[in-house]
Amino acid sequence: MIRLTGIERTFTVGDEQVHALRAVTMQIARGEYLSIMGPSGSGKSTLLNILGLLDRPNAGSYELDQRDVTGLSDDELARVRREKIGFVFQFFHLVPRLTAAENIELPMVLSGVDPAERAPRLGQLLAEYGLTERSGHRPDQLSGGQCQRVAIARAMSMRPGVILADEPTGNLDRHTGQEVMSVLERLHENGGTVIVVTHDPEIGARSQRRLRMIDGAVASDEKG
Amino acid sequence: MRFADLLGFAWQVVLGYRSRTLLILLAMGIGVAAVVTVTALGEGARLYVVRQFGSLGTNLVIVLPGRSETSGSMPGVLIGKTPRDLTIDDALALKRSHAIRRFAPLIVGAGDVRSGSRRRETPVLGSTPELMDIRSMELASGRFLPAGDPRHSQPVCVIGTKVAGELFGNRQALGDWVRIGDRRFRIIGILAAQGESLGFNTDEIVIVPLAAAQALFNTESLFRILVEAKSRDQIADAKADVEEIIRLRHEGEKDITVITQDAVLATFDRILRALTLTVGGIAAISLAVAGILIMNVMLIAVTQRKREIGLLKALGATGRQIQMAFFTESAMLALGGAAVGVAAGEFGRSIISQIYPAIPFEAPWWALVAAPVTAVVTGILFTVAPARRAARLDPVQALSRR
Numbered sequence: 001m002i003r004l005t006g007i008e009r010t011f012t013v014g015d016e017q018v019h020a021l022r023a024v025t026m027q028i029a030r031g032e033y034l035s036i037m038g039p040s041g042s043g044k045s046t047l048l049n050i051l052g053l054l055d056r057p058n059a060g061s062y063e064l065d066q067r068d069v070t071g072l073s074d075d076e077l078a079r080v081r082r083e084k085i086g087f088v089f090q091f092f093h094l095v096p097r098l099t100a101a102e103n104i105e106l107p108m109v110l111s112g113v114d115p116a117e118r119a120p121r122l123g124q125l126l127a128e129y130g131l132t133e134r135s136g137h138r139p140d141q142l143s144g145g146q147c148q149r150v151a152i153a154r155a156m157s158m159r160p161g162v163i164l165a166d167e168p169t170g171n172l173d174r175h176t177g178q179e180v181m182s183v184l185e186r187l188h189e190n191g192g193t194v195i196v197v198t199h200d201p202e203i204g205a206r207s208q209r210r211l212r213m214i215d216g217a218v219a220s221d222e223k224g
Numbered sequence: 225m226r227f228a229d230l231l232g233f234a235w236q237v238v239l240g241y242r243s244r245t246l247l248i249l250l251a252m253g254i255g256v257a258a259v260v261t262v263t264a265l266g267e268g269a270r271l272y273v274v275r276q277f278g279s280l281g282t283n284l285v286i287v288l289p290g291r292s293e294t295s296g297s298m299p300g301v302l303i304g305k306t307p308r309d310l311t312i313d314d315a316l317a318l319k320r321s322h323a324i325r326r327f328a329p330l331i332v333g334a335g336d337v338r339s340g341s342r343r344r345e346t347p348v349l350g351s352t353p354e355l356m357d358i359r360s361m362e363l364a365s366g367r368f369l370p371a372g373d374p375r376h377s378q379p380v381c382v383i384g385t386k387v388a389g390e391l392f393g394n395r396q397a398l399g400d401w402v403r404i405g406d407r408r409f410r411i412i413g414i415l416a417a418q419g420e421s422l423g424f425n426t427d428e429i430v431i432v433p434l435a436a437a438q439a440l441f442n443t444e445s446l447f448r449i450l451v452e453a454k455s456r457d458q459i460a461d462a463k464a465d466v467e468e469i470i471r472l473r474h475e476g477e478k479d480i481t482v483i484t485q486d487a488v489l490a491t492f493d494r495i496l497r498a499l500t501l502t503v504g505g506i507a508a509i510s511l512a513v514a515g516i517l518i519m520n521v522m523l524i525a526v527t528q529r530k531r532e533i534g535l536l537k538a539l540g541a542t543g544r545q546i547q548m549a550f551f552t553e554s555a556m557l558a559l560g561g562a563a564v565g566v567a568a569g570e571f572g573r574s575i576i577s578q579i580y581p582a583i584p585f586e587a588p589w590w591a592l593v594a595a596p597v598t599a600v601v602t603g604i605l606f607t608v609a610p611a612r613r614a615a616r617l618d619p620v621q622a623l624s625r626r
Contacts, residue, residue, distance in 0.1 A: 045624075054538060054619045075542040082540025093535045093623065097240030107539045109229045154539070 001161065001193060002028040002051065007060035009046050009216075020046040021057070022216045028195070030161065033188040035196045035204040038213035045166060047213065048197045052085055052164045053077045065161070082111050086155030088184070090167035092147040094139040094154075100146075101126060101135040104153045111158060121157065129153040129183065145176035152183055163187055165196045169203055181206060225545050234552040238560075244525075245557065248518055252561020252599050253568055255511035259595040260569025260587045262507040265576070266500025268585035273496060275584070277489045283325075284358065284485040285462050287449040287470070308474050309445030312374055312434065317473055318451065321465035323458040327451040328355040329374065331437040337383075337430055338403040339391040346387055347429045348404060350437020358452045361426060366398045366413030369433055377433035381409040385417045386427040404430065405440050459484050504591060508598060514561065515602030518554055522610035526550075526617070533614050534622025543615035550611035551604055558603030562596035569595075 009021040020043045028034060036044045049055035050062065053069060061070045069080055094103045104125055108118045126132045129149045139147055148168060155163055165184060169177030181203060188194045198204050212220040225233075238245050289310040315329040328351050335348035355361070356368045368382055381402065388397040388411075401408050409432060418426045438444060453462035463482050470480050526533070533546060541549075569587065577585045 049620050052538070054623075075544065078537065078540050078542040081538065087538045089623065093531060093538075095532055095535070097236055102236075106536075109233070110225055110536065110539055110541045110545060112226050112229075115226075115228075158540075 001030040001065060002026075003063040004050075005061045005063075007047075007050060007057045007062065009043070009050065009055070009057050019216050021050070024060070024216075024218055026211070026218060026221070028193065030193055031188070031191050032209055033185070033194050033207045034209045034211060035198060035207040036211045036213060037198060037201065037204045038219075040199065042213040043216035044197045044199075044213050046216075048164055048166055048195070051162075051195065052087060053081050082107065082158060084160050084162060086158070086160040086163045088148070088151050088155050088163065088165040088168045090170040092139070092144075092151045092171070094147055094150055096139050099136050099138055100131055100142065100150045103139070103150055104131075104157055106154060107158045125153045125157055143176075144172045145179055148172060148176075148180045149183060152180070152187075156187070162193045162195065165194070167198055168196060169198070169200065177203070225541075225548070230548060230552050231556075233549055234556050237549075237553050238556055241525075244521055245560075248514075248521060248557045249561045249564050251514040251517045252511075252558055252603070253564035255508070255514040256562045256565020256595045256599050257569040257572060258507035258510050258565075259504055259598075260566055260591055261572045261576075263500055263504040263591035264569070264573045264585045264587035266496065266503055267588045267591075268577075268583045270493065270496035270500060271584045271586070272582070273492050274489065277485060277492070283453040283456055283459055283462075285451040285453060285459060285466060286483045286485070287451060287466055288481040288483065289445060290479065290481060308477065308479050310449060310470075310480065311444055311446065312438075314470055314473055315446060315449050316374070317469050318449070318466060320469060321462060323453055323461035323465050325452045325454045326354040326358060327449055328352050328358050329434055329446045330355070330448040330450060331434060331441060331443065332447045333437065333441040335404045335430060335440065337387065337391065339400065342391050344387065344390055346384075347424065348437065348440065349429055349431045350434045350440070351431060352434055354452075355431070355450070358450050359426075362416040362418065364414045364416040366411070368413050369431065370412075374434045377435035377439075379407065379409050379436065380412045380433065381436075382413040382415060382431040383411055384415045384425070384427040384429050386425075387430060388414050402430075404432065407436070407440060409436070459486065500588070508595075511595070511598050511602055514599070515606040518557065518603050519606035519610060522550060522554060522607050523613070526610050526614045529614075530617065530622045533617050534619040537617070537619040538623065546615045546617075547611040550607055550614055554603045554607040555600055558600045559596070561603075562599040565599070566592065566596065 004024055004026050007021055007024040008019070011018045011020055024047065036047060038044045046055065050057055057070070061068055063069070064080065064084065069077065072080065095106065098106070101122060105118055105122050108121065126135050129152065131146065131149060131153065134142060134146055139150070142150065163184065168180055168184065172180060184194055184196065185206070196203065196207065204210055208224060210220075210222045211218060287310065289308070310329075312329060315327060318324055318327050331350035333348050334345055337344050337346050337348075349355070351369070352374050353369045353371050363382075364385060366382070370378060370380065372378075381404070383397065383402070391397065391402065392400065397411050398414060399411065401410050403409075415426055432440070451462060451466060453459045463484055466482050467478065467480070471478050536546060573585050573587060577583070
């Protein structure tokens with residue numbers, strides 16, 4: 001489903017060239033549950049940004065669903081993101097003035113989904129993530145766990161093939177973190193591809209495939 | 225993104241940042257209200273002048289002695305010619321024209337009007353009975369100047385209400401005598417209160433027969449001849465006739481100036497319209513200032529909502545969608561501001577009209593259209609830069625910073 005070949009990413013910091021990613025080559029199959037671990041600065045977030053089409057590699061190629069997306073324009077990338085990729089962030093990134101329901105609906109609104117079609121899908125998502133009672137609340141009236149559930153529901157609203165989670169438990173206590181992880185794992189059980197970036201070994205250990213990154217390169221790739 | 229959703233999204237932003245919204249509404253509102261009020265004042269002044277000319281009499285042609293012309297040198301001075309006087313005979317000759325309904329020769333001077341111990345300096349008009357119809361004057365009591373040969377006069381006069389009040393107080397003025405200069409006149413009529421009519425307040429004048437005024441001011445020459453054409457279409461004919469008749473009488477010399485009311489009116493109309501446009505344009509500067517405020521606020525919004533914009537991009541919003549969201553928002557704010565401004569402007573106008581009921585203050589339709597349109601256009605124009613900045617925002621950077 002995802003095929004990265006020789007991905008390079010360099011940043012210029014001051015007059016120094018920093019290699020965030022060096023010759024990353026990997027494949028991710030549909031329905032895999034993958035965690036990317038590594039110390040900070042190891043390039044795991046950069047890799048996630050490239051996988052999520054938020055950033056472009058300086059060299060190498062990226063195939064998503066048998067389509068080379070390396071050379072697409074910004075707007076084409078936006079459309080691919082909209083259809084195929086769902087994001088979950090450490091800081092939730094909910095729009096503060098919108099209610100839980102409106103936040104979840106946002107990707108469908110941006111894609112121009114018909115309101116008649118949106119309503120049942122929204123009701124279904126709210127029920128699925130246990131948010132029906134909180135649908136009219138704004139993010140500041142929700143707990144951290146609820147916020148992250150809203151974010152996951154939002155990521156799922158366009159039924160993307162891939163869910164990218166960047167430190168999804170980083171801002172939650174242990175118990176709530178476990179809860180959120182089990183929500184993500186349920187997506188995987190239902191056939192979704194879930195990629196989690198984390199520096200927490202306990203979280204990383206839950207996945208069936210574990211990628212370790214050091215200095216922008218894949219140091220180990222364990223399965224099972 | 226559907227248009228309804230775009231509106232809904234912008235609406236939530238507008239509601240979400242209330243103090244910011246109020247600030248922009250205020251700035252835009254002041255700009256639009258200024259344009260509406262100021263153009264209403266200008267338009268009111270224009271209509272006022274137009275109506276004043278209307279009260280001057282209809283189909284009026286004014287004949288002045290002397291000619292204003294432009295030539296290489298000053299012909300009158302160098303060749304030793306001075307403009308010929310207009311005389312009563314010149315005026316009477318105008319009877320020959322078929323385009324002229326009536327005319328009134330006019331002499332104007334200042335007279336010392338006395339009754340008993342009271343005295344008052346007033347403008348004294350010498351004319352003929354036709355003056356009343358030409359200037360559409362009305363009498364409160366008595367009658368106007370008697371008909372007859374304008375070369376001979378009876379010692380009678382018609383006075384304005386204010387003159388009557390000041391000289392006679394509560395006493396009966398009609399039938400009494402006043403002294404003007406060294407002559408005595410019997411009051412045969414009192415004018416109805418009409419107020420100001422282009423320079424002359426008819427409440428404050430005294431009208432005497434033409435020959436009496438000639439004797440009083442010791443002059444043969446007329447100040448003006450007021451001519452009324454038979455109809456609006458015949459104003460041009462009347463003017464041509466006047467010029468031809470007087471030219472023949474003045475040995476072929478065109479030494480008079482003929483002004484038609486239309487020409488004067490058109491000039492005033494043009495001047496006042498230009499004035500309205502100018503002050504309206506000055507007021508529109510405040511709209512530009514409001515536009516700059518919108519730009520400023522939008523630039524701040526782009527910085528403030530950096531994470532939101534990054535998020536929208538991550539969720540699949542294209543640069544165009546983000547720009548559209550900003551444009552919709554500022555158009556909404558500008559429209560709201562324009563609505564507030566038009567309402568406030570109309571309110572201001574109605575207050576001013578209560579204070580000056582005589583002047584027909586009314587915002588011209590073009591100002592009511594142009595001000596809101598300008599508001600929206602400036603709002604959108606000044607959002608171009610912030611919207612582009614938002615659309616170009618790098619989502620990775622926008623999302624990474626807390």
